[in-house]
Amino acid sequence: MTTDVRGGIRDARPPTRLLRVANPILKTVLRTPLSRLLRLALLEFPGRRTGRRMGVVVAWHTVGDQPVVVTPATWRFNFGDDTPATVTWRGRRRPYLGRLHDEPAEVASAINAILRHGTSPRALALHIPAGHVVTEGDVTRTRRTIICFQPTD
Numbered sequence: 001m002t003t004d005v006r007g008g009i010r011d012a013r014p015p016t017r018l019l020r021v022a023n024p025i026l027k028t029v030l031r032t033p034l035s036r037l038l039r040l041a042l043l044e045f046p047g048r049r050t051g052r053r054m055g056v057v058v059a060w061h062t063v064g065d066q067p068v069v070v071t072p073a074t075w076r077f078n079f080g081d082d083t084p085a086t087v088t089w090r091g092r093r094r095p096y097l098g099r100l101h102d103e104p105a106e107v108a109s110a111i112n113a114i115l116r117h118g119t120s121p122r123a124l125a126l127h128i129p130a131g132h133v134v135t136e137g138d139v140t141r142t143r144r145t146i147i148c149f150q151p152t153d
Contacts, residue, residue, distance in 0.1 A: 009138045011072065013125040026057045036090045039123065043069065045085040045098065048078045059123050060089050063113045067096070070111060070124050072143035076100055079147045087149065096149040104136035110146050111139070 014022075029035060030042040041060035044053060058069045067087075079085075079100040087096050101107065111124060111134045121128040126142065128134065138144075 009121070009126050009128045009132065009134060009142060011125065011142050012122065012127040013072075023057050027055055030057065030088050033091050035088065041069075042088040043085055043098075044088075045078055045083055048080070048083075054078070059125075060087070061114045061119060061123075062117075063110045067149040068110060068114075069098075069147045069149075070107075070114070070144055071147065072125075072145070076145050076147060082150075084152070085149070095152040097152055098147045098149045100145055100147050102145040104139040107139045107144055107146050108134045108136050111144065 013019075026038075026040060027042055030038070030040060039059060041058050042055055043058045044055045046052070047054050054075060056073070056075055058071065061068050061070065077100070079098045082097040082099055085096050085098045087094055101110075111126075114124065115121065115128070115134070124144075126144075
């Protein structure tokens, strides 16, 4: 799915069909030692209405020492308050509390920090023109939010 945004960034998430095939495979791989080769994590959490355990493959980033996930996906709404989650990252499962942050200035600042750290815009499922600094408007147009995680152990 690619959404054009004139003069700024645009959404560059992989096609839905590809994700339907790749995600079940990645969920399995992320539970093995092979996961150390990937920059992805498995995020498991309860659904806010059903309580059913959900599992999604995410790109795991840090801003300072704070683990974060950047996403426009609707599952993010499960993290309105401190939501318990289990994260499998590089072969290790750990309990966390996750909280959604959707303030555009905060999200833009986090994305810019992640990019300054050397992460590719592609790892954020974004296309960003060279030299462009992510703005609040970019965050709003691409529906990006962040979920910040605190370890509970």
